[in-house]
Amino acid sequence: MFHNGIKYGRSVMLVLLTHLIMLSAVVLRGNYDNIQQVYPLAIAVLGLDLVYIITLRFFYNQMTYTMDFLLLLILNISVIFQSCFGGIGFSSKHYITCILALICCQISFLLTRNHIRLMTIKKYLYIALGAIIGIMLITSVIFGRYNLWIDLGFFQFQPSEFMKPIFVLLCATSIMEQHEKKKILFFYISKEALMLTGAFLTIFLIQWFKHDLGSLPTFAAAYACAVVCRICYPKAKFSKKMLIIICAIGAVVVVAALKFAPGYVQDRLSVDIWSDMHGHGYQQCQALMAIAEGGLFGKGPGYGSLIEIAAADTDIVFSTICEEWGFLVALLIIFFIVSLLILPMINKPRSYYHTTMILGVAAVLIVQMGLNIFGSCNLIPFTGFKIPFISQGGSSMITCGLLAGMLKAGQSPVFRKPEIPSLQKKRQIQSGKTRRDNI
Amino acid sequence: MKSIKRGERLTIIIIAAFLIGMIILVVKIIMESSFYMSHSTHVKLGNVYDCNGEILFDSEASLEKYKDDANYFIDIGNVIGDDSGQMTNTLVSENINKLQNYNLLFGATKTGKSSIHATLNHAANRKVYEAFGNKDGTAIAYNYKTGEILICVSKPSVNILNYENVSELPSGSLMCKAFYGTVPGSTQKVSTLAAAIESIGYSAVSEKVYNCPGTYYNNYGTGIDCHDLSGHGVQNISQALQNSCNPFFAQLVEELPLDGIINTFRDMGYSVNKSKNKELEINGISIFRASTELTDVNDSITQWGCIGQGKTEISPCQLMMWQSAIANGTDKVTMPYLIDYSTNIIGITTHHSSTKYESAGFSSETSKHIREIMLENGRNNKYSSIGRSVGVKTGTAQVENGKHENSLLVGFCDEDSLPIAFCIVIEKNESQEMSTNQIAAQILNSLSES
Numbered sequence A: 001m002f003h004n005g006i007k008y009g010r011s012v013m014l015v016l017l018t019h020l021i022m023l024s025a026v027v028l029r030g031n032y033d034n035i036q037q038v039y040p041l042a043i044a045v046l047g048l049d050l051v052y053i054i055t056l057r058f059f060y061n062q063m064t065y066t067m068d069f070l071l072l073l074i075l076n077i078s079v080i081f082q083s084c085f086g087g088i089g090f091s092s093k094h095y096i097t098c099i100l101a102l103i104c105c106q107i108s109f110l111l112t113r114n115h116i117r118l119m120t121i122k123k124y125l126y127i128a129l130g131a132i133i134g135i136m137l138i139t140s141v142i143f144g145r146y147n148l149w150i151d152l153g154f155f156q157f158q159p160s161e162f163m164k165p166i167f168v169l170l171c172a173t174s175i176m177e178q179h180e181k182k183k184i185l186f187f188y189i190s191k192e193a194l195m196l197t198g199a200f201l202t203i204f205l206i207q208w209f210k211h212d213l214g215s216l217p218t219f220a221a222a223y224a225c226a227v228v229c230r231i232c233y234p235k236a237k238f239s240k241k242m243l244i245i246i247c248a249i250g251a252v253v254v255v256a257a258l259k260f261a262p263g264y265v266q267d268r269l270s271v272d273i274w275s276d277m278h279g280h281g282y283q284q285c286q287a288l289m290a291i292a293e294g295g296l297f298g299k300g301p302g303y304g305s306l307i308e309i310a311a312a313d314t315d316i317v318f319s320t321i322c323e324e325w326g327f328l329v330a331l332l333i334i335f336f337i338v339s340l341l342i343l344p345m346i347n348k349p350r351s352y353y354h355t356t357m358i359l360g361v362a363a364v365l366i367v368q369m370g371l372n373i374f375g376s377c378n379l380i381p382f383t384g385f386k387i388p389f390i391s392q393g394g395s396s397m398i399t400c401g402l403l404a405g406m407l408k409a410g411q412s413p414v415f416r417k418p419e420i421p422s423l424q425k426k427r428q429i430q431s432g433k434t435r436r437d438n439i
Numbered sequence B: 001m002k003s004i005k006r007g008e009r010l011t012i013i014i015i016a017a018f019l020i021g022m023i024i025l026v027v028k029i030i031m032e033s034s035f036y037m038s039h040s041t042h043v044k045l046g047n048v049y050d051c052n053g054e055i056l057f058d059s060e061a062s063l064e065k066y067k068d069d070a071n072y073f074i075d076i077g078n079v080i081g082d083d084s085g086q087m088t089n090t091l092v093s094e095n096i097n098k099l100q101n102y103n104l105l106f107g108a109t110k111t112g113k114s115s116i117h118a119t120l121n122h123a124a125n126r127k128v129y130e131a132f133g134n135k136d137g138t139a140i141a142y143n144y145k146t147g148e149i150l151i152c153v154s155k156p157s158v159n160i161l162n163y164e165n166v167s168e169l170p171s172g173s174l175m176c177k178a179f180y181g182t183v184p185g186s187t188q189k190v191s192t193l194a195a196a197i198e199s200i201g202y203s204a205v206s207e208k209v210y211n212c213p214g215t216y217y218n219n220y221g222t223g224i225d226c227h228d229l230s231g232h233g234v235q236n237i238s239q240a241l242q243n244s245c246n247p248f249f250a251q252l253v254e255e256l257p258l259d260g261i262i263n264t265f266r267d268m269g270y271s272v273n274k275s276k277n278k279e280l281e282i283n284g285i286s287i288f289r290a291s292t293e294l295t296d297v298n299d300s301i302t303q304w305g306c307i308g309q310g311k312t313e314i315s316p317c318q319l320m321m322w323q324s325a326i327a328n329g330t331d332k333v334t335m336p337y338l339i340d341y342s343t344n345i346i347g348i349t350t351h352h353s354s355t356k357y358e359s360a361g362f363s364s365e366t367s368k369h370i371r372e373i374m375l376e377n378g379r380n381n382k383y384s385s386i387g388r389s390v391g392v393k394t395g396t397a398q399v400e401n402g403k404h405e406n407s408l409l410v411g412f413c414d415e416d417s418l419p420i421a422f423c424i425v426i427e428k429n430e431s432q433e434m435s436t437n438q439i440a441a442q443i444l445n446s447l448s449e450s
Helices: A008-029 A035-059 A066-084 A092-112 A115-120 A122-143 A159-176 A191-209 A213-232 A240-259 A263-270 A282-294 A317-325 A327-345 A352-376 A394-411 A421-438 B002-037 B074-080 B122-131 B185-200 B202-207 B237-243 B246-254 B258-268 B300-307 B316-328 B364-378 B381-386 B436-449
Strands: A181-184 A187-190 B047-049 B055-057 B115-118 B137-143 B149-155 B210-212 B215-217 B223-225 B233-235 B280-282 B285-287 B332-334 B339-343 B349-352 B357-359 B390-399 B404-413 B420-426
Touching: A008 A035, A008 A066, A035 A066, A035 A092, A066 A092, A066 A317, A066 A327, A066 A394, A092 A115, A092 A394, A115 A122, A115 A159, A115 A352, A122 A159, A122 A191, A159 A191, A159 A213, A159 A352, A159 A394, A187 A191, A191 A213, A213 A352, A213 B002, A282 A317, A282 A352, A282 B002, A317 A327, A317 A352, A327 A352, A327 A394, A327 B002, A352 A394, A352 B002, B055 B074, B074 B122, B074 B149, B122 B149, B122 B436, B137 B316, B137 B436, B149 B436, B185 B202, B185 B237, B185 B246, B185 B258, B185 B300, B185 B316, B185 B364, B185 B390, B185 B404, B202 B237, B202 B364, B210 B237, B210 B246, B215 B246, B223 B246, B223 B300, B233 B237, B237 B246, B237 B364, B246 B300, B316 B332, B316 B364, B316 B390, B316 B404, B316 B420, B364 B381, B364 B390, B364 B404, B381 B390, B381 B436, B390 B436, B404 B436, B420 B436
Parallel strands: B047 B115
Antiparallel strands: A181 A187, B047 B055, B115 B339, B137 B149, B137 B420, B210 B233, B215 B223, B280 B285, B332 B357, B339 B349, B390 B404, B404 B420
16 A cells, blocks of 8 residues: 555645745745746746646646655745845746756656666666766866866756766666675675676776765765665675674775875865865855854845855755755755655565665765765865755756655556567467467 | 565664754754854944943944044953954953854844943043053053952053054054063062962061172072162061062072972962963953973072062963952952953843952962061052052063063052052063052052042
8 A cells, every 4th residue: 555644635735835935935035126026936936836736636646646745845945945045036947957857756766666677777777877987088088087067058967966876776776686696715796796886986986087076975875775785685695794894894994085085185074164264164164154144044035145155056055045044944944855765664665676776865865965964064074065956956956856756666666577569569469369269 | 574674774774864963963053153153244243341331342333433532442452352353362352252143043133232241441441551651561450359350451552443454563562461471570579478488387487587788699609689789688578578689589489398389389370390270261361371480499590480580471460360369368369350241132141240269379378478568568658659558569570681671560459448459560661760650559549530
């Protein structure tokens, strides 16, 4: 049985009511000269709400809808936030990326809910990963080694972002054949495990080469979850001793990585932001001051000044929200995102593949969110990440949409074998023959 | 099924770890938000008022606003300071979080009632500042019964209404010298007397008589000069303190146990031979801790250290603090404070000072004996210009390798209606064109009037 937690009508009410309250806050407390400035935002937000609600009800009816409504709720809140930073307006670019994220979520859901189908196309995942790494290397040659972006003029995107959903899928699919292993010397080695480790090391090397080690923890978290799932598998021939050894090796690797990290990483690890508040600590100091300035209820939408700081709508977006909307609203949106990850606990996954996939998505999104919020607030070194679904950025938003689709797929899986057209024809011919024979 | 549950548990662990991080973040923001705001330019600071409600710090101060009295803040410029970040160790810089019209609930507001009510008396402070004339130096005075600092002047000072180029200011303008170390000169003899009484008892000290021939040659043959090279002749301790006789004290130190002097000095708060001592501060303002070197009672370095030269340094504030124990005749120092009370963003009093005491490092008996000797000294004609019953000790400190002399005066007023202890330093006063008595008289008179 599927559980949705909240009834359909109540879900609709929750989404609409939340967005109406936020739009009212914009009208009552916002920084605008003319009320007409609020109209495009209100029409866009409520319009998307209605279109999505109608689509879900009449054209795309599903058993699980809580995830869709929660995603819609978060994305439109994000549109309201982004449209109000520094003054009321309408962030059309962010709005489009949010719609793309909703579409990507559905595509990803349909593609990943059937693990048997996914197994048949697994090799293409490796090919896709290889292609992305190839593109990253080509951009290094064309645009410079440290360039992470591809600029198509009308659209900029970050290829490395797309590695995340692919890597999570690789982790999930690798689990399925994990019992097929051979003993080499003292170790039980699985081909899948080796390939996954190879993929992770390749990602590590490309990130090292591109000086983008900040995003490595997301991949490391997904990989670590896959390794732990492998160890936790009942048939896995891992002893507790082996688990301890692996944890110890992991700890040594982390310590060594911190000790021998490149200079630019060391700078970020060791910076005392308040004694270098006009240098390396500038963004974090401004971010913390903005949180304090906002207080619990914020200065009001559009009245923030943090927007003048670089990456105010991406890397330090949590602080920008705190400044304009208050600390409570910022915590509320984080609660919504975490709820998205908790939903699979209601509709529990029914296969190890789906469990690993949900775990991988949760690890990637939580690490990404943690690095952003805790980094910008100086609890950990600042790496410059984006909060899923909230920060501006097309690549990030599409990636998050794809990951959200995987979360949804984990809740309503399909276990039947995929229908392959050639086999279908054969079966039809065979069944026709049998019928004729019977006649 | 078991493995699926394990995967779920792992997901919950990851989410729980994140939520723990969020809880830590919330606590951090609640605890530190005032600190963050102390760096912000978007917060309006409240005012600092003196004990009579006069403004001592105004965040919106400008030459235009104070055009009627452009030197309004000059006397407290380097004590109260400002929020420009150019000055540290001032009342404003160290208590800026109390002045912020901010709290986490409301955020930064422009109409808050945050304020600090200081103990200083602005009118008296100005008079004392003006009394220095063209001389530099410092004067600090407080109520030795309650601990309220009433006067704190340091010249040269800075006009906070008009200073942009810090490098063009005279040296020492941005710091209140009352809180920083200086050579104490013969005012150190009060501490040496306390150490002597604590080490061998008052009766033994009072029986000591030594001859001052002008220059005394110690056991190692080093000469200890007296300021009166013709000598003071044979004296007892009371006469020696009145005469501020160096040879007497050099001979006294030779007969004292080194451990006894060191222990008393350390108990009084000295850092002896670079030993560590606990920090001393007044409402966040760091006060220089007294320091000296004592290695051998027969050695001139130790003897000069006890006389008030050599490597001895003390802040005028700490010299004044010891006077409170002597004036009260107790073994406790009355701890001084500059903030009487402060109010928060909605005008509620959040901090109210109370009188606190700390060990003086010597007994109440010692205090009483020193008190009598100092009062006897104060009755001397040369202090008559102060015009009040005072217990005092003067000092002349050679600074800049003997190039200049600073005049010092520590003491207390022995009147119930005016329980004031003070320390005065006039810099480069070798020609004695200004007397510390004048400043002392101004301190006591202006406080008496107000």
